Amino acid sequence: MNKIKNACIVDDDDLFQFVMRQHFERLGMVENVHKFSDGEQALTYIKSNLQQPDSLPELILLDVNMPYMDGWQFMREFVKLDIPADKKIKIYILSSSTHESDLQKAKEFPVLAGYLVKPLSKQTIQQILSELLLAHTD
């Protein structure tokens, strides 16, 4: 595998979405980048693709502060889902704050792969994707 099949960016900030997509396209390491502007939309997508593991994302970049369903509400629903055993989904929390309360909340979800503080540089994204590819190649 030399490309990651599906990655999701969940963020209500249009500018952030645009910048991310540009970076992903330019790095050329992901086949499909899915864009969701709130947690509820992302959850609906994942729920509807539980039977098609190939359509499920290998990577989710999840913003904390969003309308309708924020990052934490998404996580609470996500951990209840019956994800196929052989499907590995890495979720990174994105936040513009380094608040202790947010960091504490992140610890409540051991499934999280990490906590990233905005802005994300192209290098950071590249590093995350490379690690992911390596893990999938093994």
Add this chain to the structure above:
Amino acid sequence: MIDHANHWWSAIANAIEEGYVAIDLHGQVIAWNECALKILHISATQIRDNVYWKSAGIQPLAVMLEERQDFSGREISLQCERGTITWLRINGRHLVTDTDKGYILTFTDITKWIDTNKSLSAIISSLDDIVVEVAANGTILHVWMNKKARLTLPWKMMEGKQATGYMPESLIADIRKLMKNVYQTGQEQVVTYHDPLQQEEDIWYRARLLLSDNANNSIIISLEDVTTECKAEQELKHTKYRLEESQKVFESVFNYSPTGIGLIGPDGKWMDVNESLMNTLGFTREEMRSMDIADIIHPDDRENAVNQITMMMNGEINTYRAERRYIHKDGHYIWVFLAASLLWNADGTPRFFIVQLVDVTELKHLNTEAQTKNIILHATSIDLRQKIKQLQEFNRIIAHNLGGPATALVASTDLLPELTEESDRNLLLQHMKATAEAILDTLKDLKLVLNLKENDGVPFTECDLEVIIQQKWGLLKPLIEKKKAELYLDLEVDKIYYAKAYLENILFNLLSNALTYTRPGIPPEIHVSCRIEEKEIVLEVRDNGMGIDLDKHGTQIFRYKKIFHRGLSGVGVGLFMIRNQIKTFGGNIKAKSEEGKGSSFFVYFNNNREPILKQDE
């Protein structure tokens, strides 16, 4: 001549009151007189009869005639045939003539005298006294005593001996001096001794010395056991002393105590008051005495006082303490702390109350002041906690609504040089512009909130709720007509003292929300009510709209730019803003909602807070 002389002699002999009987050398009775016959209860024939002199009753006399001794004043007793006893004092003398040697016994009947003496002894013995007859030289002549005497000396053995041989030195000197006084003055001398024989016994004896009527100049000393009397007297002295002492203490306390003390009779009248009490209440002693205790107790405290006094009179309690308001002469009430007790008469009736009191008005004030300060402190601390919460919210807004977009702007400036396609660059710039505008919007909102804080001192006026509600309702007319909405008012409280502009904003936002988040096909019914709950004014705006799942969104409902309903025009600022307004004045807003049924918003105006904050300033 002789016959003549004999004739006279016989007459003389019979005239003598002393009886006599004389015998010749041979023992034959030769002479006697009438008195002898009378004393011995016999006839002239019997006295000459030898048989009589051999009878048992007369033997003591018969023996004396036989022995023929010279003696004087011998006392003997004769038992008569009838059983009575006759005491005789007898003298015996030899009779000597030229031709014969005779013998004569003369005797007097002393039975009566002996009986009197015996009675006297018995009388003295029946007393608790010891009576001692002492001669001028100190010889004890006679002792009469009661066997129970505590003064244990061998009294009977002491007869005929020196009294001083049985007494301690100090007592001897004393008694001598007293005897001397008796002789000199002829007056009775009385003295009381504790433990006179120094035997370490707790006994008292009183000695009375007086001159006897006897020719032998003896002194009669009566010794009386006065232990009981003296002990009682001593006890009485002690009691009296203690009583005097405690009276002195009470007087001193009463007169000089800084505590007000008053005595109140069972009828409730003041009997006496001390200086401090007069100073505390401002009345003079005379004024107090003319008053009843009930006159000076605050009406609200009277029932309590009567209850406590009744309990004490019934003996249910011995004392009580209380805080009461008493009237001062100036007409104002003062707070006193008092302790009361009741003194009883020996017959079990109440004697008087002792009330001690101190003025604690100042303390009370301090206490109230401290309580007020505490309330202010508590309110301030709640205020501070709210401010901290608001600051935390600001922090969150700055991070998410300013920090987030700003970092996106930074990231996009990095990206810009990499974009080669004109269309991509235009799209990025459009997004950048929108983000920058969003940042400005947020800044504007934050400034509004901050202004709100600065305008803390905005004037409060009496706001007519119905007027404001109708006015705001009117502004929403297009939406009302479109959705066929109805408004219902239930204003138990129709006027609120508040910052008018803010109240208008609060009502507009709540009404607007209620008209916005409606259920399709269901005409909105909006109820606005205002009432008092637990002394606080509560305004409720209730709708039958779509509602919010508060389990899911409960903590976020009043957050900045939180949107819960997809596809509606909400921007998530209204509730955030009005909550900030309400909290600025110490109030609060809460929501109740059920998804698909409707929502209720409750505004608590905290109308009790204003005066406290004013005191604070």
